[in-house]
Amino acid sequence: MVEKKKVLMVCLGNSCRSPMAEAVFQDQVQKMGLSDFWEVESAAILDYHIGNAPEPRAMSTLQKEGITNYSHIARQITKNDFYKFDWIFGMDKYIMSELYEMRPKDKRATIELLGKYDPAGIITIRDPLFDVGSAGFETAFQQASRSVRSFLEMKMDIINKK
Template sequence: MSQKKRVLMICLGNICRSPIAEAVFENEISKRGLKNQWEVESAAIIGYHTGKIPDHRALSTLQENGITNYSHRARQINQNDFNKFDWIFGMDDDNIRDINDIKNLKPMECRAKVELLGSYDPSGEVIIRDPYRDAGSAGFQKAYEQCLRSVTVFLNKYAN
């Protein structure tokens, strides 16, 4: 059996979009029977929320969409991630710029392909907007839907 393919989801604080993306990916590989072939994690650009659980609106959005067994503690991306993962997905252009800045701080081998997760969205919504400052949870539901569409297309393309 070959080594698992690894995916890392990144957003600014690792309590909204990237945990949603991680949970969606985990749920999809479970449904497809691919847990022995794929691994997914999520992390933050900044360490502000390190150790915290996802935003309550992110968790309730996942539960409302049938993902009830997800648990996570925020962590910050580190240099080792660039060689541990095959893909590192940012949620918006700022994430991608920050990921590339971190990657270039210490030139080293980088096997990860850095991409916008939304680049796989068949509806063309490339940017997954940060809903953290929103009053309600509509932005979290929208992020969930974007992640689901993007992850589905990504897995259809790369999962055998």
């Protein structure tokens, strides 16, 4: 059996963007029949929401999009994550700078913007937490969906060629 590749989604508080990206990744992996190859988690840079469930608007966006079996408790990223995961995806440039700052020199993980894989070319997944309403959450969901699908298709092409 092949060792699963591990992905960590990271945003500021682990209550909006990264849990939605984690849920999208889990959903895509299931739909593509790739559960034996991939594992995903999410984490925060800051400790604001540690121990809490995702923001209610994030959860209602997921449910509206058909992802109804997702649950999560926010946690903060650790040094060990840089060794445990193959990819660590940040949602914006600030998150990326924090990830680069805290990464150990001998890390295992590749650190990238998730939006780098968005075929629409929108590399920043903006934080919708302080928005009024759910439009920002829906936008973040769509960006994460496009990016995750593109990433998985690209990586599976590489795995299939081996």
